Amino acid sequence: MRVEVQLTAEPIVPCRLIEPDHAGRAGACVEFTGVVRGEEKEQRIAALEYEAYPDMARRVMQALLARLGQRHRCLSARVIHRVGIIPVGEAAIWLGITASHRREAFALLAEFMDQLKQEVPIWKTRSIPFEAQRPHQS
Amino acid sequence: MGAGRGAGGAGEPRGDPGIERLIMRILFFAHLKNVTGQAELEWPNSPPLKTPDLWDRLTREWPALAVHRQATRLACNGEYTMGDEVFHPGDEIALIPPVSGG
Numbered sequence: 001m002r003v004e005v006q007l008t009a010e011p012i013v014p015c016r017l018i019e020p021d022h023a024g025r026a027g028a029c030v031e032f033t034g035v036v037r038g039e040e041k042e043q044r045i046a047a048l049e050y051e052a053y054p055d056m057a058r059r060v061m062q063a064l065l066a067r068l069g070q071r072h073r074c075l076s077a078r079v080i081h082r083v084g085i086i087p088v089g090e091a092a093i094w095l096g097i098t099a100s101h102r103r104e105a106f107a108l109l110a111e112f113m114d115q116l117k118q119e120v121p122i123w124k125t126r127s128i129p130f131e132a133q134r135p136h137q138s
Numbered sequence: 139m140g141a142g143r144g145a146g147g148a149g150e151p152r153g154d155p156g157i158e159r160l161i162m163r164i165l166f167f168a169h170l171k172n173v174t175g176q177a178e179l180e181w182p183n184s185p186p187l188k189t190p191d192l193w194d195r196l197t198r199e200w201p202a203l204a205v206h207r208q209a210t211r212l213a214c215n216g217e218y219t220m221g222d223e224v225f226h227p228g229d230e231i232a233l234i235p236p237v238s239g240g
Contacts, residue, residue, distance in 0.1 A: 034240050050239070053167055053232055056216040057239075081239060093240050113240055121213070121232070122239030123168035 001069035002076040005061045007054050009084040012091040026075055028102040032109055034093040036086050040127045049126040050083045050092060057081070060120045064112060072108040074099040079112075081122060162187070162225060164196070165232040170210070173202050187225045196233075210235050 012033075036048050065077045075098045086092050095112065099105035116122075162181040166174050187195065189212065197204045212219045213232040225231055 051168060052239070053165065053213075053216075053234070056213060056232065059216055116240050117237065119218075119237065120239050121167065121234050121237055123235070124238045125168050 001065070001074050003062055003065045003069070004076075004078040005058050005065070006078075006080045007052055007058060008080060008082055010082070012080050012082050012094045025100055026098040028097075028099045028105045030097045030099075030102065030105040030109055032093075032095045032113070033091045034113075035091055036088050038088040038130075043127065044130040045088060045127045046130045047085050047087045047128040048092070048124050049085050049128065050081075051123050051125045052081070052083045053121040054083075057121050061116070064115050064119060065108075068108050068111050068115075072099075072104040072111070074104050074108050077108065077112070081120075083122070085128065160227050162227050163230045165230065167232065168235050170203070170206060170233050170235050173206065174200050184227055186227070189219070189221065189223045189225075192225055192231065206233075206235060 038044060040048065061079055061081075065079070069077065076096075078096045080094045082090075082092050093116075095109060097105040097109055099108070160183055162184040163178060164181065165178045166176065171177050192212075193207055197207070211234040212223065213234055214223060214225060214229050216230070216232075218234070
């Protein structure tokens with residue numbers, strides 16, 4: 001399985017799934033976008049701040065995808081995780097998977113997201129309250 | 139996640155050659171940075187430290203770290219450790235509090 005992992009401080013632009021499968025093996029292309037919600041712990045927020053241990057985060061995601069790819073035979077997996085301040089409504093993570101059949105792609109995606117939240121050294125470190133984003137009024 | 143250690147052999151300094159070999163680097167992330175007031179520190183000329191020795195030294199310097207010990211995993215040179223570990227000069231040791239990516 002071809003694997004590509006990226007951490008970025010820039011907004012995630014929804015992108016094409018890795019590369020076109022010229023061999024015609026892909027029967028399923030599954031995408032997931034994790035978006036910052038406007039509420040955290042029942043408080044309205046404007047943004048979340050994410051922090052990573054970058055080298056290890058990339059390495060753990062690579063290893064995780066390689067391991068899951070042994071169990072769920074997919075063709076490719078691409079992950080982009082954003083760090084820094086991410087405004088509400090923007091993507092914190094994007095994951096694209098191609099596989100011959102949808103079942104493997106969905107299974108890999110679901111397991112990866114579950115494992116990411118246990119293993120990958122990335123943290124939500126701060127909620128930025130909605131009020132803090134309003135212009136100051138004198 | 140597998141937790142094998144990749145670099146170096148038993149009892150040998152790991153990490154970059156030269157002076158880096160003498161420095162043990164400790165990294166703090168997320169709320170642990172607030173506890174220690176810094177993202178990283180360096181221990182020059184540290185002897186090899188077992189996991190309990192490392193925690194003893196850290197909690198002597200920052201007693202408030204002790205309450206986080208149970209929930210904090212350690213990584214050495216970018217790989218999770220399995221528990222009992224010996225850290226050497228040249229190692230980069232990270233304190234990994236519960237993660238929350240995605």
